[in-house]
Amino acid sequence: MLNESSTIVAVSTAAGVGGIGVVRLSGTKSLEIAQGLCDNKIVARYAGFHRFIHSDNKTIDQGIVLYFPAPNSFTGEDIIEFQAHGSPIVLQQIVNACVDKGAVVAEPGEFTKRAYLNNKIDLMQAEAVIDLINASTEKAAKSAINSLSGKFSFIINDLLKNLIELRMYVEACLDFPEEEIDFISQGNVSEKINKLHITMQAIIESAQQGKLLREGIDIVLVGQPNVGKSSLLNQLLGEERAIVTEIAGTTRDSISTEISLRGIPVHIVDTAGLRETDDLVEIMGIEKTWQSLEKAHIALFIVEAGTGITKYEKTILERLPSDTRKIWIFNKIDLLKSRSKSIDTVDGTHVYVSAKTGDGIELLIDQIFDNTGMPSNIDDNQNIFMARNRHLEALGRVKKALTNAALNIDAAEIVAEELTQAQQALSSITGEFTSDDLLGEIFGQFCIGK
Numbered sequence: 154m155l156n157e158s159s160t161i162v163a164v165s166t167a168a169g170v171g172g173i174g175v176v177r178l179s180g181t182k183s184l185e186i187a188q189g190l191c192d193n194k195i196v197a198r199y200a201g202f203h204r205f206i207h208s209d210n211k212t213i214d215q216g217i218v219l220y221f222p223a224p225n226s227f228t229g230e231d232i233i234e235f236q237a238h239g240s241p242i243v244l245q246q247i248v249n250a251c252v253d254k255g256a257v258v259a260e261p262g263e264f265t266k267r268a269y270l271n272n273k274i275d276l277m278q279a280e281a282v283i284d285l286i287n288a289s290t291e292k293a294a295k296s297a298i299n300s301l302s303g304k305f306s307f308i309i310n311d312l313l314k315n316l317i318e319l320r321m322y323v324e325a326c327l328d329f330p331e332e333e334i335d336f337i338s339q340g341n342v343s344e345k346i347n348k349l350h351i352t353m354q355a356i357i358e359s360a361q362q363g364k365l366l367r368e369g370i371d372i373v374l375v376g377q378p379n380v381g382k383s384s385l386l387n388q389l390l391g392e393e394r395a396i397v398t399e400i401a402g403t404t405r406d407s408i409s410t411e412i413s414l415r416g417i418p419v420h421i422v423d424t425a426g427l428r429e430t431d432d433l434v435e436i437m438g439i440e441k442t443w444q445s446l447e448k449a450h451i452a453l454f455i456v457e458a459g460t461g462i463t464k465y466e467k468t469i470l471e472r473l474p475s476d477t478r479k480i481w482i483f484n485k486i487d488l489l490k491s492r493s494k495s496i497d498t499v500d501g502t503h504v505y506v507s508a509k510t511g512d513g514i515e516l517l518i519d520q521i522f523d524n525t526g527m528p529s530n531i532d533d534n535q536n537i538f539m540a541r542n543r544h545l546e547a548l549g550r551v552k553k554a555l556t557n558a559a560l561n562i563d564a565a566e567i568v569a570e571e572l573t574q575a576q577q578a579l580s581s582i583t584g585e586f587t588s589d590d591l592l593g594e595i596f597g598q599f600c601i602g603k
C-alpha cells in the first residue's frame with residue numbers, strides 16, 4: 154500500500170555501473186534524512202559538495218546534493234537528489250542509510266504518482282513520462298515530449314470546456330420544457346455537437362497513429378521456402394541479419410528484429426517457410442510462424458513474381474485472423490527484367506520488388522504505412538498523440554455519446570445525459586475520474602526511481 158505521507162527513496166539512474174548515479178528522496182522528511190547523512194549544511198537549490206556518511210561514521214562516497222523544497226519540485230514535495238559515483242554498491246548503501254533514518258523504498262513509478270496526486274502533472278503527462286523513457290525512435294520520443302509538455306492535455310481540456318458549456322446550456326433548457334426545442338435550435342446545439350464529433354474523429358485518428366508509434370507495427374514475412382523472405386528482411390534492415398542461401402528451408406527458427414522505418418518502430422519477424430517437413434527444428438519454427446501471424450498487424454506474403462500466387466498461399470490465408478492486413482509481394486522481378494510497381498487488386502495490394510537489388514522497397518514501405526493508417530511520412534510538426542488503449546477506449550466512448558446525442562437532438566434530456574457521459578469519458582483521459590485500480594496499473598509499469 155502506498156502511504157503518501159511517507160518519505161520515499163530509490164536509485165533513479167539505470168541499473169548497472171555509470172559515471173554518476175542518482176539517489177532520490179521525496180517527502181516531508183527528505184531534508185532531515187539527507188542532512189543526517191551529509192557533513193555540510195544542505196542549502197536549497199544549491200549544488201553542494203558533501204561526504205555521505207553512514208551511521209557508523211564511515212564514508213560511503215562523496216558527491217553533490219541538490220535540494221528542491223516543496224512545492225517547487227517534480228513531485229510537489231521536498232526532494233533531495235544525491236549525485237554519487239555510479240556504483241550499484243555505493244548507491245544501494247546510500248539508499249540503506251536513508252532507510253535507516255526513516256525513509257521507505259519507493260514503489261515503481263511512485264515519484265511520478267506523487268507528482269500526479271499533487272497536481273503537478275495530469276495522468277496523460279504521467280503516462281508520457283514512461284513513454285519518453287521507453288521511446289525506441291526519435292519520432293516516438295518527440296511525440297512523448299509533446300504529451301509531457303501538456304500539449305495534448307490542452308487539446309483535451311479545450312474540448313472538455315466546449316463539451317461542458319454545451320451540456321450546461323442543454324441542462325438549462327430542461328427547466329423550460331415548453332420552449333425546450335426552440336432553445337435547442339437557437340443555441341445551435343446540433344451544429345455544435347457535429348463540430349465536436351469532427352474534432353473527436355481527428356483526435357481518434359491521431360491517437361491510433363500514436364498507439365502504433367508507441368507500440369510499433371508488428372510485421373511477419375511469410376511464404377514458401379526460397380521465395381526471398383530473409384533477403385527482404387535484410388533489405389529492409391540494411392544489413393545481412395538473416396542467412397540467405399539457395400537451399401530451401403534455410404530459416405528454420407523465426408528471427409525477430411526491431412527496425413525503424415521512417416522513424417516508426419517496427420517489429421519484424423522472418424519466418425521458417427511454411428511447408429510439410431520431418432525436421433523437428435523446422436516443425437517448431439513453423440509453429441512459431443503461426444504464432445507470429447496471429448498477433449501481426451500486417452502479413453507480408455512473398456511469392457516469386459515468375460510463379461505468382463499458388464494454392465499454398467491460399468491455404469495459409471484461410472487460417473489467418475480476418476483483421477490481419479495483407480500485402481502481396483512479388484519478388485525477384487530482376488529475373489524477369491521487369492520494373493517495380495504497386496497495384497491495388499481485389500485481393501489486396503500487389504507490390505513487385507527485388508529483394509536482391511532493393512528495387513521497389515520504398516513502394517513497399519509506402520504500402521506498409523498505408524495499411525496501418527499512418528501517413529507515409531510524418532513530419533516533425535505533426536501532432537501525434539502518444540496514445541494507449543485506455544485513451545482509445547475513452548475517445549471511442551466520447552464519440553459514441555456524441556453520436557447518440559446527435560441522433561436524439563429533439564429530446565433534450567437524452568442529449569444532456571449523453572453529453573454527461575461524453576464529459577466523463579473525456580475527463581478520464583487526464584485523470585479526473587479515475588479509479589485507484591487504474592492508477593495502480595498505470596504507475597505499476599514504471600521503473601523504480603521514476
Ligand SMILES: Nc1nc2c(ncn2[C@@H]2O[C@H](COP(=O)(O)OP(=O)(O)OP(=O)(O)O)[C@@H](O)[C@H]2O)c(=O)[nH]1
Nearest residue numbers: 378379380381382383384402403404426485508509
Ligand atoms: N535474383 C534474385 N534472387 C533472389 C531475390 N531474393 C532472394 N533471392 C535468392 O533466393 C534464394 C533464397 O533466398 P532467401 O532469402 O534465403 O529465401 P527464404 O524465403 O528466406 O528461404 P527459406 O529461409 O529457406 O524459407 C537465395 O539464393 C537468394 O539470393 C531476388 O529478388 N532476386
Ligand SMILES: [Mg+2]
Nearest residue numbers: 382383403404
Ligand atoms: Mg529464410
